[in-house]
Amino acid sequence: MSTRTAPSSELVTPSGSAPLFSMQNVEVRYGSALALADVSVAVDAASVLAVVGANGAGKSTLARAASGLVPVRSGTITFAGGEYTDYQDIVARPSDISAVAESLAEWIAAQRSPRGASE
DSSP: OOOOOOTTTTTOOOOSSSOOEEEEEEEEEETTTTEEEEEEEEEOOOOOOOOOOTTTTSSSHHHHHHSSSSSSOEEEEETTTTTSSSSSHHSSSSSOOOOOOHHHHHHHHHHHSGGGGGO
């Protein structure tokens, strides 16, 4: 996955405005396995983001991290002006961002997560 790391003061969307949603320097691990390393992305309001990559590239993990379904080990997530740096803050934020399950088993697992029960 190609990423660009930037300080929050530099992170802007293609329109040049501050993003509605952003992830900066996000790291996610599954046990000792590094799933996302230093990933940054910014999304404008009323825009669509497509994430494309090979199997195992981290696309689903990125969506799960954005929606609070997996713990973010480090980095910052911002949404609508709110900044979330702690996993518990990410889980507690408004449920305006959701991941769509790829399978019934994944959906059942999400329902058992701290966020899944309310979505």
